[in-house]
Amino acid sequence: METQITLEEILTLGDIPENLHATFLRVANGLLHRAEYPREKVLGLLAQMLDNPKKYAYSKNKVTNLAKAVWDLHRTGQSIVLSEIGKDLLPPPEEFYVLESGEKQGVKSFDLRTGPLPYAVFGRSYIEDGALAQMQTAASLPISVAGALMPDAHQGYGLPIGGVLATTSNTVIPFAVGVDIACRMCLSVFEMPADFLKREPHLLKKTLAEHTKFGIGGETREKFDESVMDLPEWNATKVIKDLRDKAYRQLGTSGTGNHFVEWGVVEVLEEDELLGLPVGTYMALLSHSGSRGFGGNVANYYSKLAMQKTKLPKEAAHLAWLDLDTQEGQEYWIAMNLAGAYASANHHEIHAKIAHALHEKPLKMVENHHNFAWKETLVDGTEVIMHRKGATPAGVDDLGIIPGSMIHPGFVVRGKGKAEALSSASHGAGRVMSRTKALNSITRHDLNKALTEAGVQLIGGDLDEAPMVYKNIETVIEAQKDLVQVLAKFTPKIVRMADANRKEGRED
Structure with missing residues (x-):
């Protein structure tokens, strides 16, 4: 039989408040021993619940009650942010879109960089804040390689008008x-x-x-x-x-x-x-x-x-x-x-x-x-x-x-x-x-x-x-x-x- 899941393992998923520590341990080890889930599956399920507590709180599943407690925290403004380790445990998204041929293709989700790439701005003093914010976001894309903002820049959709963005060679x-x-x-x-x-x-x-x-x-x-x-x-x-x-x-x-x-x-x-x-x-x-x-x-x-x-x-x-x-x-x-x-x-x-x-x-x-x-x-x-x-x-x-x-x-x-x-x-x-x-x-x-x-x-x-x-x-x-x-x-x-x-x- 696998050893107990420890509190240290639980806390690698996110900053879980102390009043929920015992509940997380009870649910995790119940899944491990009574439901006989592999350790990785237990931690992965908890990560998915933390990523979308509302979904798990309003559906019948093995972590419903725990998800309700997490969702109640979320509604009071005390969201539990999933850690990078927790994110790594999430499965690929199960969404699909359909091409005209009817062929299904998996949807992929991406996070932004923690900080944007450096980029040059020409004529910054008379470029509106909205355009600068859009360029900042564009430079934070995981596929961005380099960027620049021209002096006529103003806000548009996605990339600002006057924005130049170099992305990886296949995107x-x-x-x-x-x-x-x-x-x-x-x-x-x-x-x-x-x-x-x-x-x-x-x-x-x-x-x-x-x-x-x-x-x-x-x-x-x-x-x-x-x-x-x-x-x-x-x-x-x-x-x-x-x-x-x-x-x-x-x-x-x-x-x-x-x-x-x-x-x-x-x-x-x-x-x-x-x-x-x-x-x-x-x-x-x-x-x-x-x-x-x-x-x-x-x-x-x-x-x-x-x-x-x-x-x-x-x-x-x-x-x-x-x-x-x-x-x-x-x-x-x-x-x-x-x-x-x-x-x-x-x-x-x-x-x-x-x-x-x-x-x-x-x-x-x-x-x-x-x-x-x-x-x-x-x-x-x-x-x-x-x-x-x-x-x-x-x-x-x-x-x-x-x-x-x-x-x-x-x-x-x-x-x-x-x-x-x-x-x-x-x-x-x-x-x-x-x-x-x-x-x-x-x-x-x-x-x-x-x-x-x-x-x-x-x-x-x-x-x-x-x-x-x-x-x-x-x-x-x-x-x-x-x-x-x-x-x-x-x-x-x-x-x-x-x-x-x-x-x-x-x-x-």
Whole structure:
């Protein structure tokens, strides 16, 4: 017969109050000798009860009465915290989620690190507390390898907007990519005098009106180049195939919120072999949008799947990941990369139609994603998945665009590959005001006054995108001067956005 379970063994499970010591010993040794449970099974059962006393208190089992006593303590605020030894005795979770094939997969639960990984913050003094707290949580994930927070950061879902997170090489976090997968900037610089904007504003407004579509229901019939729809990946999974027709109809359109297509003036400040434009002033077209309904539906589907499969503490729930060595992880990776190609094609479609209408060809196009995940290698050789949610790739020789607002300038930048920033930069100025607060506090008069003073014409748009809701872009650029080199400055003049009655809140 096994020797008695001792009080010392019981106390390794957690900080059990003295008044329950005798009861725990009686129950444990009763299970050991009368029920003839192995020692490990007894301690494991007690650990499970301490982990979920309510479940055991309200069900008929061999520790019901003990569980009721523990649950009564819990309800008075005296919870017994399970020790690390106790946690090791817990069995794998018995929950399941179901793939479309009907195949059951076990759910895994994870704890956060006891302390976050160190990470760099750029422009900390004007980053809201909510974004800092979210980054702290992200850096505490067991799969996190490195992180950085850009100066335009503000609170989002899971990873803050402006957050950069490197995870282990076989894990991807859908919510750390974002809802609008592959949201993207694209700039076409034309060999047209900048004063064309003053001479032909009606023509330029007409090209925007005729060759752009915005909003949830925005679709186009005529396509300039639909070759992206011939990619074999459209047949890769049921989720993708079900969204293909919608994606085709929306090819060449823009979303809501902060998405725009605008005419402006680009001033090239210094010659750079990568940009390849002489110093001077040019007319340019700048657009901002992503993968439309296709990307949004992919994000929602796989974010929910990740949260079903990977259970995390409440504050980290939206940071659930998918393993890339699983079917669903590979499905998401294929869909995300397809959304990237589709988002790029969206911009090219818009730019090509407008350029064709003016009988012009761009001298140079600059473009970049800022809601995406890449397979990258850190400076120490570690292979990672790099999530940039509202952050611009800024590796050595990366060209990118960081916009301001509808009246404030944007900048063409060249990355410096700063290791502490994980070769990243901001994706814009960053919000200082929520959409709800903007709609409740900014008037149309305020917006019109700002537009008039800046000499900007706005087509569509709403108060939640007024320039007052954004940080000072010059300050944001200054905070990342070690991350990027400014090559050119873009000043908006004619701005097209979604009409006010077709807007919905956007995360980025």
